[in-house]
Amino acid sequence: MSDSASDWDDDSPAGTADRQPRRRAAPAALDGARARPSRNTDPTLPARERAYREMRYRILEGGLAPGTTLLETELATLLAMSRTPIREATIRLEKEGLVTIRPRHGITVNALSLDDLAEIYEVFSALEVRAAGLAALRGLSTEAAERMRGLLDAMEHATQQGRIEHWSRLDDEFHSTIAAASGNARLQSTLRLYWDQQYRARLAIVPLRASPTRSDAEHRSIFEAIRAGDEAEAERLMRAHRMRADAQTLELLRGQPFVASGGAG
Missing domain, CATH: 1.20.120.530 (GntR ligand-binding domain-like)
Structure with missing residues (x-):
């Protein structure tokens, strides 16, 4: 428990x-070398930052499981945001090794x-x-x-x-x-x-x-x-x-x- x-x-x-x-x-x-993920999405933050935090939280806590593939439009619907901040967030997550972006095929959560x-x-x-x-x-x-x-x-x-x-x-x-x-x-x-x-x-x-x-x-x-x-x-x-x-x-x-x-x- x-x-x-x-x-x-x-x-x-x-x-x-x-x-x-x-x-x-x-x-x-x-925020800690071993900080636990947080979904603290302050509405005053830029949309790209809120999208990044929410997606990162879902990936690390298992809400988006390894191997999950979603189109940019599907992520935008899931997070109730426009596609532009979603795109910027996924680029950042790809640099961190958490997702792979395949043009026209969507974003895949990386397995290890x-x-x-x-x-x-x-x-x-x-x-x-x-x-x-x-x-x-x-x-x-x-x-x-x-x-x-x-x-x-x-x-x-x-x-x-x-x-x-x-x-x-x-x-x-x-x-x-x-x-x-x-x-x-x-x-x-x-x-x-x-x-x-x-x-x-x-x-x-x-x-x-x-x-x-x-x-x-x-x-x-x-x-x-x-x-x-x-x-x-x-x-x-x-x-x-x-x-x-x-x-x-x-x-x-x-x-x-x-x-x-x-x-x-």
């Missing part, structure tokens, strides 16, 4: 990812194979490793350290209760906080791009995964290395964590209907 919004507020630390490390001010954390996901994880995880190193190098503020410590406590509590979906959300917050502490806006932006591309796989493994006790221990070690300012150790620990987690994810996804045929054998 999904956790409610009040559940999340009760168990997670307050505040947002830290934005002012000791040694160097970090830029805003965008295990090979695709393996390539995505190679890039995504390498960036998370560097984020950990930069966070250690630049130093954590007291606020960021307390936030990360609180997230670790909440994750361990969720693990004990067997609330894996809730744990997954806390895990995303923890990794996003590390990315924010890196102080590198371009790194965060690129992480977000690759996060979107593998988000559907992330959702698919939640009910399949075992109790994340090992991840909890690895997170503690990563945090302590970052807090100690040990760049090399933070990167070593994050690399080992990501390699294990990525291999586990690919194994869990093998044979799942979500994954396209032609994946890694």
Whole structure:
């Protein structure tokens, strides 16, 4: 069963990812290196932006399933918009790897194979490793350290209760906080791009995964290395964590209907 919004507020630390490390001010954390999709379509936004947000939300949350093909006119009817903002939104989504546009044949929601996901994880995880190193190098503020410590406590509590979906959300917050502490806006932006591309796989493994006790221990070690300012150790620990987690994810996804045929054998 999904956790409610009040559940999340009760168990997670307050505040947002830290934005002012000791040694160097970090830029805003965008909307999170692992931000969950939102359909917040403010009517004051340009139509192309509203179309983009709505389509992205439906794709990532499964409302438009992989392999779905729709004509531009059908999308315009579905979203109750004109074709021009739909066209602009789909071009943007194609650049992000979420759809393929075929002139006169419509827009197809891209499916992913295990090979695709393996390539995505190679890039995504390498960036998370560097984020950990930069966070250690630049130093954590007291606020960021307390936030990360609180997230670790909440994750361990969720693990004990067997609330894996809730744990997954806390895990995303923890990794996003590390990315924010890196102080590198371009790194965060690129992480977000690759996060979107593998988000559907992330959702698919939640009910399949075992109790994340090992991840909890690895997170503690990563945090302590970052807090100690040990760049090399933070990167070593994050690399080992990501390699294990990525291999586990690919194994869990093998044979799942979500994954396209032609994946890694």
